[in-house]
Amino acid sequence: MNDFWNWDHAAAVFPSLIKGLGVTVLATVIGMVIAAILGLLVAVVRRSGVRAVTWPVGFLVEFIRSTPLLVQLVFANLLFTQFPSLAVGCAVLGIHYATYMSEVYRAGIDAVPKGQWEAAVALDLPRGRTWRDVILPQAIRNTLPGLGNYAISMFKETPFLAFIYVVEMYAAAQAYGGGNFRYMEAITLAGLLFLLVSYPTSLLVRRMENRLA
Amino acid sequence: MPDTATKPAIQFQGVGKRFGDNVVLDGLDFSVAAGDRVPLIGPSGSGKTTILRLLMTLEEANDGLILVDGVPYTHEMRGGKRVAIPEKRRSLVRRRVGMVFQQFNLFPNMSVLENIIEAPIHVLGVPKAEAIAKAEDLLEKVGLADKRDARCTQLSGGQQQRVAIARALAMEPEILLLDEVTSALDPELVADVLGVLRNIAETTDITMLIVTHEMQFAREVSNRVLMFDGGKIIEEAHPEEIFTSPKHERTQEFLRAVL
Amino acid sequence: MSDNLQILVDLLPRLGEGVLVTLELTVGGAVLALLVAFVLGLAGRARTRWARVPSRVVVEFFRGTSLVVQIFWLYYVLPLPPFYVELDPLACGIIALGLNYGAYAAEVVRGSINAVPTGQWEAATALDMGPVHRLRRVILPQAWPLMMPLFTNLLIQLVKGSALATYVSLHDLNFFIGELRKGTTETVFAYTVGLLVYFAIAYALTLVMNALEARAKNKVGQGPSLREVLRLTPPRVDTAEVRP
Numbered sequence: 001m002n003d004f005w006n007w008d009h010a011a012a013v014f015p016s017l018i019k020g021l022g023v024t025v026l027a028t029v030i031g032m033v034i035a036a037i038l039g040l041l042v043a044v045v046r047r048s049g050v051r052a053v054t055w056p057v058g059f060l061v062e063f064i065r066s067t068p069l070l071v072q073l074v075f076a077n078l079l080f081t082q083f084p085s086l087a088v089g090c091a092v093l094g095i096h097y098a099t100y101m102s103e104v105y106r107a108g109i110d111a112v113p114k115g116q117w118e119a120a121v122a123l124d125l126p127r128g129r130t131w132r133d134v135i136l137p138q139a140i141r142n143t144l145p146g147l148g149n150y151a152i153s154m155f156k157e158t159p160f161l162a163f164i165y166v167v168e169m170y171a172a173a174q175a176y177g178g179g180n181f182r183y184m185e186a187i188t189l190a191g192l193l194f195l196l197v198s199y200p201t202s203l204l205v206r207r208m209e210n211r212l213a
Numbered sequence: 214m215p216d217t218a219t220k221p222a223i224q225f226q227g228v229g230k231r232f233g234d235n236v237v238l239d240g241l242d243f244s245v246a247a248g249d250r251v252p253l254i255g256p257s258g259s260g261k262t263t264i265l266r267l268l269m270t271l272e273e274a275n276d277g278l279i280l281v282d283g284v285p286y287t288h289e290m291r292g293g294k295r296v297a298i299p300e301k302r303r304s305l306v307r308r309r310v311g312m313v314f315q316q317f318n319l320f321p322n323m324s325v326l327e328n329i330i331e332a333p334i335h336v337l338g339v340p341k342a343e344a345i346a347k348a349e350d351l352l353e354k355v356g357l358a359d360k361r362d363a364r365c366t367q368l369s370g371g372q373q374q375r376v377a378i379a380r381a382l383a384m385e386p387e388i389l390l391l392d393e394v395t396s397a398l399d400p401e402l403v404a405d406v407l408g409v410l411r412n413i414a415e416t417t418d419i420t421m422l423i424v425t426h427e428m429q430f431a432r433e434v435s436n437r438v439l440m441f442d443g444g445k446i447i448e449e450a451h452p453e454e455i456f457t458s459p460k461h462e463r464t465q466e467f468l469r470a471v472l
Numbered sequence: 473m474s475d476n477l478q479i480l481v482d483l484l485p486r487l488g489e490g491v492l493v494t495l496e497l498t499v500g501g502a503v504l505a506l507l508v509a510f511v512l513g514l515a516g517r518a519r520t521r522w523a524r525v526p527s528r529v530v531v532e533f534f535r536g537t538s539l540v541v542q543i544f545w546l547y548y549v550l551p552l553p554p555f556y557v558e559l560d561p562l563a564c565g566i567i568a569l570g571l572n573y574g575a576y577a578a579e580v581v582r583g584s585i586n587a588v589p590t591g592q593w594e595a596a597t598a599l600d601m602g603p604v605h606r607l608r609r610v611i612l613p614q615a616w617p618l619m620m621p622l623f624t625n626l627l628i629q630l631v632k633g634s635a636l637a638t639y640v641s642l643h644d645l646n647f648f649i650g651e652l653r654k655g656t657t658e659t660v661f662a663y664t665v666g667l668l669v670y671f672a673i674a675y676a677l678t679l680v681m682n683a684l685e686a687r688a689k690n691k692v693g694q695g696p697s698l699r700e701v702l703r704l705t706p707p708r709v710d711t712a713e714v715r716p
Contacts, residue, residue, distance in 0.1 A: 004553040066628055066674035067667045068635035071646055075663040078653075159540035163639065170540050183548040187541060195536035202536070269598050308600035318595035322613040322692045331609065332599035366693035377595075384599060 010185040013176040017190055020172030021197070027090050027168060028155045034094025035154075036147060039101025043109065046102065065099040070160045072096060077164040089161040097154055104146035108139040141212060148205035152198050169193060220283030222247040222388055222420040223268065228277035230263055237263050238444040241277070247387070250414050250421045252431035252452075255441035256467060261424045263444075265390045268422070269312045270303060281306050281388070308336060311386030315393040317373040319365040319380070325352070326361045329380045337384065344383070351379040355409050371402030375409055382413070389413070391423045403427070410434065428472055432456050440464045476656045480665060483652060490648030491669065497565045497634040497644065498677075502627055504570025505577050512574065513581025514607075527578070534575035539633050543568035547640045565637040573630045577623065584618040585611060614692050620685035627681060628674050635670075645669060 042061060046054050064072070069092070076092045077085055112135055120130040159170035167175070173190035177183035223245040230238040237260045245251055253261040266272045267279060270287060278295070279286045286306050288295050320328050329348040333339040339347075352358045355375040365373060374394055381389060391410065395403045407430050414421060414434045425431055431438065431452070438455045440448040440463070448461040456472075459465045480487075515527035534542070546564040550557045559567070588611050596606040638646040649666035653659055683702075689695040 063667070063671055066632075066678075067670040068632040068646070070632070070635045071649065071663065071667060071670065075659070075667070078659045078663075156536075156538040157540075159538050160636075162540070170538070170544075173541075174544070177548060183544075184552055187545050187549050191537040191541040191545060194538045194541060195533065198536045199532055202532075269594075271594050271597060304600055304602070307597075310598075312598040314591060314595060314598075316591050318589075318591035320592065320595070320610050321694070322610070332601060335605055335609070336600050336602075364693045381598070 005184060006182065009180065009182045010189060012180075013173065013186045013189060016172040016176060017169055017186070017193060020167055020169035020190075021193060023086070023166065024155065024158045024168040025197075027086065027093065027158050027161060027166070028151060030090040031093030031097060031154050031158075032147070032151045034091065035097035035101045035150070038094060038098035040105055042098060042102035043105035046106070047109070061099045061102060064096055069093070069096045069157060070163065073160055073164050085164045085166050086161070089164055089166050093154060093158070093161075097150055100150050101143075101147070104143045104150070105139065108142035108146070109135065111142045112138045144212065145205055145209040148208060149202075152201055152205065155198060155201075156194060219247065220280075221245060222249070222282060223422070224278075224280040224283070225264070226278045226280070228267070228274050228279060230260075230267065230272065230274050236444065238274075241444065241446070243439065243446055243449075245420060245422065247282075247420055248418045249437055250423070250435045251437050251439055252423045252425055252435045253439050253441055254425070254428070254431065254467070254471075255447075259441040260444040261441050262392055265312065265392050265422060265424060268310055268388070268390055270307055281309065308384060309386055310388045310390065311381035311384050312390040312392065313374070313377050313381050313394045315397050317370070317377045317397075319373055319377055321365055323365070324361075325357070325363050325365060325368070325376050328365065328376060329383045332380075333383050348379070348383055351382055352376075354412070355379050356405070369402060370398045371405050374398065374402075374406050378406070378409055378413075386419060388420045388422070391421065391425065393424050393426065395425070395427060426471065428456070428468070440467070442467075473661075476658055476661045479655045480652065483648075483655060486643075486651055487645075487648050487669070490643060490645040491673070493562070493637070493642055493644040494631070494634050494646075494673065496562060497569060497637055497642070498627075498631050498673075500562075500566035501569030501573065501630050501634065504566060505572075505574035505626070505630065508570055508574025509577030509581045512578035513585070516578065516582045517585060531575045531578050534571050539568060539572045540636060542572055543636055543640060561637065561640040561642045564640050565634065565642060569630055569633055572633070573626050577626055580619050580622040580626070581615075584615040584622075587618055588614045617685060617688040617692055617694065620681065620688055624678060624681040624685070627677055631670070631674055631677065645673075 042057065045057055046061075048054065072095075073089060073092050076088050080088050116134055116138065117130070120134050125134070158168050161168050162171035162174060165171075169190055173186040177186040221244040225241050225243050228238055228241045229236070237258075241260075241264075253264065255261055263272060267274050268281075268286075273287060276295070278288055278290070284306065285298060287303055288297055290296070319325075320331070323331065326345065326348055329351065330341070330344040333344040333347070334341055349358065349361065352361060355378060357372060357375055357379070360368060360372065360376070365376065368376065378394075394410075395406050398406065407427065410421075410423075410430070411434060413419060421434075423431065423435070435452050438450060438452050439446050440455065440459075440461065442463045448455060448459060448464045450460070455464065456468065459468055512527045512531050515523045516531070518524050518527075543564055546559060546568055547561065549555070550559060550564075585607075592610055592614060593606070596610045601610070634644065635646040637644045638650070645666065649662050652665060653662035656662055683698060686695060687698045690697045
């Protein structure tokens with residue numbers, strides 16, 4: 001049968017694609033939670049102004065941000081063989097995206113009007129309180145669109161996990177394609193599924209951006 | 214004296230313009246003869262700037278017709294229906310109208326000279342050498358001959374505005390629109406720009422429509438003043454009359470507040 | 473450690489080849505991306521729906537489907553019926569990178585053009601400059617410095633994305649890391665070296681882009697010239713009057 005699209009194959013691969021999608025979503029959620037928390041820590045540390053800390057942290061952040069996630073994933077997987085690949089994958093995703101998030105937080109904190117800091121000083125609020133009750137709530141609001149956009153971005157980079165043998169959605173497609181010598185339906189459907197999830201989500205993020213502006 | 218037998222330079226016939234629910238102009242009729250210098254005065258939001266923007270095709274009227282030298286500009290009546298005129302024909306009229314903006318709007322990626330010669334060369338097809346000669350002549354007239362190769366961002370506001378005037382004049386327009394051209398300038402720079410405009414009024418036949426708050430200047434340069442309020446002309450008179458004894462109540466109010 | 477270094481030195485030619493392939497992917501992808509960005513970005517601003525809607529669809533399609541899916545689709549699916557197009561792996565890489573990052577860059581183009589102040593558009597209209605003339609001589613030169621920082625970010629992402637090419641059997645830098653690891657049997661050493669080389673490439677590209685950005689800004693009168701920036705003497709003080 002030389003027909004170029006076969007609905008039987010499409011139907012056959014679909015369940016494993018959906019299963020893979022589940023892994024993809026899971027990895028994205030865990031990765032983003034790590035990135036959101038770690039990114040905030042990094043942003044706060046970098047603002048501390050203590051050179052001995054900010055310099056190495058700064059360099060490390062730049063290094064991780066400017067080098068391929070794919071290479072970092074394979075490296076970590078080869079190194080930490082005692083942990084399951086999915087865990088290693090989520091951790092690396094989290095750390096890599098934490099570097100992006102630290103920039104988002106920095107921009108979000110900088111965008112809080114200077115008057116807020118000054119008012120806090122005038123009211124004699126201690127520094128910790130100022131951060132917790134005045135600055136961070138406003139800063140985090142500023143960072144939500146960035147968080148949303150990077151979540152979508154991470155979602156589309158989870159296929160890199162396929163190369164450390166995690167069966168996310170692309171790996172499922174590849175496995176079916178290789179096993180049945182039918183790549184057409186598997187890969188095309190995988191692509192469409194990515195589009196189906198990421199596009200509406202990006203519209204939601206855009207709407208949120210407009211609401212917050 | 215303008216020749217009254219020829220067609221008026223500008224005619225507005227029943228022109229209406231609204232922005233959403235906001236009706237700025239409604240059934241506006243007026244005409245301007247060739248060579249007239251007409252200040253448009255009145256409170257903000259009265260539609261004066263909209264009139265200039267319609268004449269420069271920066272906005273499009275919702276109703277009515279605008280004619281330049283008796284020829285329809287953006288819309289015409291064809292078989293009883295108001296029909297839009299295609300871009301090619303509009304362009305031929307548009308290039309005879311020049312405008313100077315409140316914010317100068319010089320092109321920052323070009324030098325002073327390049328700003329002035331750009332349109333004559335590429336729009337009018339003037340040969341480069343001729344365009345440069347003309348530009349240098351204009352720079353001389355506005356007192357900026359030595360700034361020929363300067364970057365626009367290096368000039369003061371008053372200097373930039375004078376370049377903007379030279380740029381508009383380089384197209385040899387029949388009609389010059391001036392939209393609050395001194396409002397964005399520091400007071401000490403205003404005089405130079407007004408001096409250039411006075412010079413133009415004295416030495417050329419260009420029809421000038423001037424939206425301005427500079428009443429003294431308006432008085433000196435004009436032959437006819439139009440007072441606007443709420444999108445309508447509420448008074449029209451010779452400068453001497455309108456400034457010394459305005460007839461309409463709103464005009465009196467306005468001039469009292471402004472002078 | 474010295475054994476490792478010795479092996480690295482022996483493998484330097486292979487490293488050179490790997491870096492070359494990575495650079496080919498990067499430059500090829502970037503050039504294609506720039507082209508795609510301008511075509512889609514300008515089409516996205518067209519007055520007619522027939523240009524805007526397809527442009528939007530294409531942009532969202534290449535942004536929404538993953539880069540991994542795109543590159544493997546070109547590699548595995550394109551040779552099949554009904555397409556029967558067999559691209560060599562380098563072409564697969566360049567096209568996938570160019571289309572994917574070009575779609576992102578299209579938004580940058582569109583946004584930057586929109587960010588040019590309205591007064592510039594109006595002044596050009598007042599001089600009866602046609603839309604193409606206006607875009608070419610007034611708008612794009614001013615939009616360009618706005619695009620540069622965002623283009624720099626995308627370029628770095630493109631370099632990182634190029635590492636995928638190993639999996640379509642290209643012998644790029646990523647592939648070299650594998651070879652170095654086999655040679656030294658030292659995972660940490662091989663990957664650290666590899667990541668450092670990627671970092672150096674990213675850093676070098678960033679410097680180049682920053683220089684281009686400085687030049688673009690200077691051309692619209694927004695900053696010192698490149699020569700002045702690179703000079704080691706202190707910058708000149710602008711003594712011109714401040715514009716209102």
